[in-house]
Amino acid sequence: MTETTKVRVPQTAKGHRPTFFEDPTNDRIMAMMTSMITEMWVMRERLDTVEALAAKKGVFLEEEIEQFEPDPDRAEERERMRQELLSRVFYVFQEEAEDIARGDTPESYEDAINTSADR
Amino acid sequence: MATSLPPTYDRTGQHPLSPDVDHDETARFNFLTNLNVHLNQNVFPGNRIAFENRVSPKFEKETGHALETRQQVRQAMLGDSYYQSWAALRRNAMEQRQQAGRHAVLRQLDDLIEKAKHYNDGKETLQIDPNAEVPRYLAAVDNHCMPGSYYTDVVSDDVLAGANYETGVFITTAGSMSSKGDGGGRSIVNFVKDRFPDFSPKRILDLGAGIGVNTLPIAEAFPDAEVVAVDAGAPMLRWGHARAQALGYENVKFIHADGDALDLDPNSFDWVQTTMFWHETSTASIHSMMKKVFDLMAPGGLFLNVEQPNFTPETPLYDQFTRDWDAWYNNEPFWSKLHVMDVFEVMAKAGFDSGKMFDGGTEADIEQGQFQPWSSTISRHKAELKDDGDSKHNAYKGERWYLFGGWK
Amino acid sequence: MTEIDVNKLANAKAKGKRPYFFDDPAVERVLSITMAVATELAVTRERLDTVERLLEAGEPVTKANIDAYRPDDDASKDRQQWHADYISRILRIVHQELEAVENESLNEDPEKLADDFAAA
Numbered sequence: 001m002t003e004t005t006k007v008r009v010p011q012t013a014k015g016h017r018p019t020f021f022e023d024p025t026n027d028r029i030m031a032m033m034t035s036m037i038t039e040m041w042v043m044r045e046r047l048d049t050v051e052a053l054a055a056k057k058g059v060f061l062e063e064e065i066e067q068f069e070p071d072p073d074r075a076e077e078r079e080r081m082r083q084e085l086l087s088r089v090f091y092v093f094q095e096e097a098e099d100i101a102r103g104d105t106p107e108s109y110e111d112a113i114n115t116s117a118d119r
Numbered sequence: 120m121a122t123s124l125p126p127t128y129d130r131t132g133q134h135p136l137s138p139d140v141d142h143d144e145t146a147r148f149n150f151l152t153n154l155n156v157h158l159n160q161n162v163f164p165g166n167r168i169a170f171e172n173r174v175s176p177k178f179e180k181e182t183g184h185a186l187e188t189r190q191q192v193r194q195a196m197l198g199d200s201y202y203q204s205w206a207a208l209r210r211n212a213m214e215q216r217q218q219a220g221r222h223a224v225l226r227q228l229d230d231l232i233e234k235a236k237h238y239n240d241g242k243e244t245l246q247i248d249p250n251a252e253v254p255r256y257l258a259a260v261d262n263h264c265m266p267g268s269y270y271t272d273v274v275s276d277d278v279l280a281g282a283n284y285e286t287g288v289f290i291t292t293a294g295s296m297s298s299k300g301d302g303g304g305r306s307i308v309n310f311v312k313d314r315f316p317d318f319s320p321k322r323i324l325d326l327g328a329g330i331g332v333n334t335l336p337i338a339e340a341f342p343d344a345e346v347v348a349v350d351a352g353a354p355m356l357r358w359g360h361a362r363a364q365a366l367g368y369e370n371v372k373f374i375h376a377d378g379d380a381l382d383l384d385p386n387s388f389d390w391v392q393t394t395m396f397w398h399e400t401s402t403a404s405i406h407s408m409m410k411k412v413f414d415l416m417a418p419g420g421l422f423l424n425v426e427q428p429n430f431t432p433e434t435p436l437y438d439q440f441t442r443d444w445d446a447w448y449n450n451e452p453f454w455s456k457l458h459v460m461d462v463f464e465v466m467a468k469a470g471f472d473s474g475k476m477f478d479g480g481t482e483a484d485i486e487q488g489q490f491q492p493w494s495s496t497i498s499r500h501k502a503e504l505k506d507d508g509d510s511k512h513n514a515y516k517g518e519r520w521y522l523f524g525g526w527k
Numbered sequence: 528m529t530e531i532d533v534n535k536l537a538n539a540k541a542k543g544k545r546p547y548f549f550d551d552p553a554v555e556r557v558l559s560i561t562m563a564v565a566t567e568l569a570v571t572r573e574r575l576d577t578v579e580r581l582l583e584a585g586e587p588v589t590k591a592n593i594d595a596y597r598p599d600d601d602a603s604k605d606r607q608q609w610h611a612d613y614i615s616r617i618l619r620i621v622h623q624e625l626e627a628v629e630n631e632s633l634n635e636d637p638e639k640l641a642d643d644f645a646a647a
Contacts, residue, residue: 024200025554031620032561036568039613043572050579084222085567087534091218092559098540109544112259113452124607129597142594146573150566153610162618165625172628201624203548207555208618210546211562222537260543266536273536450543 123160125152125293132299135365136234136358138282144223151219152290154212162205169201170437189439193447196440210448213264213291220287221266224279235278238361244372245360247353254351254377256401260450269329269352281330281358288332297485303394303425304333305484306520308340311423314479320344320389324415326378326408327351327396330359331371337392338363338371346371347388349381378408385414393424397462398454405457409469416527422471423524428478430458462523471525478523565617569610576606 019027051061070078087094128140128148140148170192178186178195186192196202224231239245253270261268265280273279288300296302311318321344325334328348338346350356353375360373376382378400391412397405412422430439439458446455463476547555577596581588598606615622627634 023549023551023554025204025549025558028204028620028624029554029557029561032565032617035617035619036561036565039568039572039616043568043575046575050575050582054582084534087538088215088218088222089560089563089567091214091538091563092556094535094538095214095540095545096556099545102540102542104542104544106544106546109260109447109452109546112543113446113455124604124611127598127603127607130603142577142596143570143574146570147566149573149607150569150610153607153614154562154566157611157614157618161615162621162625165621165628168625168629172631197548201621201628204558204621206546207548207558208562208621210548211559214559215563215566217541218537221539222533225531225533225536228531261541264541264543266539266541268542273531448546450541452543 123156125156126298128152128289130294130298131289134362136231136238136282136362138224138227138231138286140223140286144219147219148286148290151212151216152293155216155291156293158205158209158212162208166196166202166205166441167437169199170196174199174202186436189436189443192436192440193443206444206448210264213449216287216290217264217266217283220283220290221279223286224282225273228274228277228279231278231282232274232276235357235361236276238364239357242360242364244364244369245356246373247356247375251351251353251375252377252380254379254400254404256399256404256453257351260452262399262450264450269350269355272354276357277354278358278361280352280354281356281362284355285330285332285358285362295483295485300332301336302483302485303520304336306481307333307392307394307423307425307522308336309484310479310481310520310522311421312340313481315421318390318421320421322388322417323347323390323392324349324383324388325392325394326381326412327393327399328359328373329355331363331373332359333394334359334371334392335363335366335368338368342370344370344389347374347383348372349374349376349378351375351377378411379404381411381415383415386417388415388420389417390421390423391416392422395425397424397426398451398457401453402456402460405465406468409465413470413527418527420527421524422466422527423522424462425520425522426462427454427458428521429460429462466525471527475527476523476525478521480519480521482519565614569613572609572613573606576609 021027021030051065054061128145174192174195175186178191186195257268257270265283267273267280269280269284271277271280285300288296292300297305320341323337323341323344323346325331325337325346325348328334328350329352331348334346334348338344348356348359348371350359350373356373356375360371363371363373374381374383393412400408416422427442430442442458443455445451446453446458463473466476467473549555549558574593577593578588580598580602581592581596586592
């Protein structure tokens with residue numbers, strides 16, 4: 001094998017990337033959201049393929065899924081899963097509320113650092 | 120360049136006490152591990168570029184002089200939008216890791232407590248002191264952003280802090296502490312066996328041992344020694360003791376105490392070990408604890424500590440700023456102060472003879488096939504060594520453990 | 528049985544002020560939620576991968592089988608590679624910005640270029 005030369009593989013098109021929001025972070029979050037919507041669709045389509053392949057083998061998942069009624073245990077399990085999902089996704093609000101309740105401020109943290117030498 | 124891949128969580132070492140981690144919890148750990156690796160390998164390097172190409176020139180233009188202190192660097196970087204994004208992403212990744220580990224443990228907490236009790240009840244090798252005081256350096260903020268820190272009991276006989284700590288080490292370090300998380304302890308043993316081949320301690324004390332993850336390799340290397348692990352966190356010790364018993368380590372005693380208030384025989388330990396512990400204390404307590412350590416050591420005994428090396432006048436400002444990050448944003452406030460302390464002066468004040476002090480580095484000891492060390496952590500750095508001899512353990516190049524210590 | 532609120536305790540905040548890195552705290556919140564959603568999507572994708580592998584091996588797709596599934600070395604690597612690639616895609620914007628900070632020539636302002644071209 002010949003010695004490989006280091007080639008810069010561009011990820012970015014030459015030319016200034018415009019930012020549209022006052023805070024460029026909003027552009028970043030929007031870009032991340034857009035990527036995730038793509039990912040979400042790729043996954044949805046993949047699931048559709050699984051259903052189609054199953055149908056070819058005589059397992060009609062698509063219809064069965066539509067007619068499926070969870071038994072009480074599973075329904076309860078799903079409710080628990082939904083609650084947990086919401087709790088994970090929105091954890092930052094709980095953190096903020098606890099900060100406010102405890103009175104933690106940037107100044108109190110700075111104080112913790114500055115007095116760590118004396119304790 | 121392809122990013123190296125960490126192992127999946129199912130590759131970690133399990134023991135009879137290990138929490139049941141279901142499919143989606145495993146997947147969440149796998150994702151968060153990758154996120155840590157990605158942020159460190161691919162996003163973090165951009166901070167230096169933003170610093171050199173944008174932040175530093177802007178500061179010079181505005182003030183007419185160069186950045187002079189790491190505090191100035193921190194303030195200047197806080198205004199840079201790239202750095203803001205990295206920092207917020209890293210903080211989020213750490214919070215999600217706590218959430219994921221705690222949830223997995225909390226949903227089966229009753230079972231885990233029962234399992235731990237099976238190994239703990241009636242054993243003299245576990246001493247929990249219900250009246251032990253939480254040292255102020257632990258009480259001020261929850262270290263490592265662990266809600267409740269090392270010491271909070273959520274319920275009686277609680278093991279949450281210990282079980283969550285063990286489960287999450289894999290995510291935070293991307294498996295670079297080995298599959299059992301004990302790479303630090305095994306590296307310490309390698310260092311001691313190589314550098315002091317005739318050393319054969321009969322009593323060993325590990326101070327600030329947590330769940331004893333780094334204590335057990337020491338107990339294994341010296342099976343005839345009596346090993347004592349001390350920590351200020353009761354839920355860490357309940358978990359650690361049960362874990363040690365389940366893994367068959369019967370020569371390790373776990374004692375609940377603040378280092379300052381340790382009630383053990385003076386002149387009785389041939390080896391006192393502290394591992395990644397100093398940075399979670401305070402100036403006043405490290406001085407008094409080291410006096411205590413010196414007092415507990417037998418004449419001719421060894422003291423050894425593993426810690427990040429401190430700054431030297433040669434450490435670039437940007438690196439100082441980076442290594443202070445966890446002090447400011449990962450709830451390890453004292454680290455910022457420790458980075459500029461003279462640790463050998465602390466030892467000298469405690470009674471150590473400066474002619475009997477040393478430092479060195481040792482390779483991280485992890486099994487083949489696991490992830491390489493350090494790739495998920497931001498603490499890569501170089502250090503000036505006190506002793507610059509020929510031993511392979513002296514060459515400290517940043518991607519190793521740094522150790523310092525002394526003989527009594 | 529101890530009565531504890533698992534979700535609330537799992538989410539508990541560590542003592543010590545939480546740093547907000549952006550000027551607007553709302554931005555910090557939105558980023559936080561976005562990253563949590565990113566995690567959930569990855570978890571679901573890994574689950575689907577397990578379902579496929581069970582089907583391929585002719586195993587019944589039950590919750591017990593899904594939880595008991597352990598990937599072999601190749602599958603373990605494939606799944607980690609998927610996460611790594613996925614994260615690269617989600618954080619594409621951050622990398623693009625890094626390239627632009629690293630290399631100013633990638634950052635030419637189109638308005639200025641238009642003026643330059645018109646003048647030539």
